[in-house]
Amino acid sequence: xxxxxxxFSLALCAVAILATVTARPAAARIEHFPRGFHIQRIKTGxxxxxxxxxxxxxxxxxxxxxxxxxxxxAPAARALYKDHTVIVPDLRxxxxxxxxxxxxxxKTQGQDIAKVMDxxxxxxxxxxxxxxxxxxxxxxxxxxxxxxxxxxxxxxxLPGIGPWEEILKNPLLWHFNxxxxxxxxxxxxxERIYLDRFYNELSANPKAIDEATRRHYARLYARPGNMHYAxxxxxxxxxxxxxxxxxxxxxxxxxxxxxxLGADHSFxxxxxxxxxxVGSNVEGGIIANSGHWIMEEQPAQTVAKIKAFLDKP
Numbered sequence: 001x002x003x004x005x006x007x008f009s010l011a012l013c014a015v016a017i018l019a020t021v022t023a024r025p026a027a028a029r030i031e032h033f034p035r036g037f038h039i040q041r042i043k044t045g046x047x048x049x050x051x052x053x054x055x056x057x058x059x060x061x062x063x064x065x066x067x068x069x070x071x072x073x074a075p076a077a078r079a080l081y082k083d084h085t086v087i088v089p090d091l092r093x094x095x096x097x098x099x100x101x102x103x104x105x106x107k108t109q110g111q112d113i114a115k116v117m118d119x120x121x122x123x124x125x126x127x128x129x130x131x132x133x134x135x136x137x138x139x140x141x142x143x144x145x146x147x148x149x150x151x152x153x154x155x156x157x158l159p160g161i162g163p164w165e166e167i168l169k170n171p172l173l174w175h176f177n178x179x180x181x182x183x184x185x186x187x188x189x190x191e192r193i194y195l196d197r198f199y200n201e202l203s204a205n206p207k208a209i210d211e212a213t214r215r216h217y218a219r220l221y222a223r224p225g226n227m228h229y230a231x232x233x234x235x236x237x238x239x240x241x242x243x244x245x246x247x248x249x250x251x252x253x254x255x256x257x258x259x260x261l262g263a264d265h266s267f268x269x270x271x272x273x274x275x276x277x278v279g280s281n282v283e284g285g286i287i288a289n290s291g292h293w294i295m296e297e298q299p300a301q302t303v304a305k306i307k308a309f310l311d312k313p
Contacts, residue, residue, distance in 0.1 A: 049116055057084045063127070150257045159237040159245055
């Protein structure tokens with residue numbers, strides 16, 4: 001079966017040489033969301049979020065980070081949708097969501113997600129987050145703690161929390177401060193090269209992020225404005241997010257059950273260390289044989305841990 005898919009992918013590549021390349025997600029050979037999912041474009045004020053919705057039962061919201069879009073969660077959606085209502089937005093300025101000029105601080109984006117829940121008439125939901133999605137998730141849970149039943153937080157720090165200043169010294173994280181008047185020009189037309197740096201250096205096995213996946217996200221990030229507003233996500237880390245997070249932390253720890261998963265070739269046990277700074281009911285865990293790109297490198301293992309935690313009474 002895998003060989004057949006590989007041959008089919010090669011055939012698609014040959015066709016693509018002669019065809020016009022588009023930015024539609026369906027053009028890439030990555031996993032699709034289950035049949036029955038639909039798209040809603042939900043206004044949250046100055047932004048309109050592109051949201052995938054499907055399934056039935058208790059709600060779960062899945063938030064992506066940089067280098068991915070909500071498309072990363074398709075394998076998790078497939079495992080969850082039979083007994084959960086699965087809600088998967090693209091964050092503002094990313095994927096197929098709109099590109100407002102401001103609002104890339106995570107406090108505002110947490111409010112975006114609360115408004116998505118309101119529009120879908122979802123009072124409470126579990127939360128699954130990765131990368132920048134972790135930061136939006138904390139802002140959501142801290143502002144609306146009664147609305148988040150459980151939280152699975154995966155492989156990223158929280159600005160201003162715990163060992164943040166030491167984390168910033170890691171040379172692999174130079175992109176946190178990649179800003180200035182020329183960054184758009186430096187990357188324009190080179191989105192694939194820029195993203196390959198992340199996939200190659202922050203993974204345990206770069207080959208796990210296959211060619212089709214790389215093309216898929218490069219096309220999405222090459223959409224006019226998308227890389228600019230991805231940079232805006234990072235620009236607020238120390239100008240706004242760190243101060244907001246310290247203010248949230250000062251109000252007390254989150255009490256919902258939290259599973260803090262770190263990849264063994266990335267944040268590892270540090271994920272649980274960070275989360276115990278903001279949560280009183282934190283369980284740690286490790287994604288084995290993985291770098292930062294857990295859903296590309298170890299999808300089955302990651303999905304199994306997500307489902308097991310959500311299914312706990």
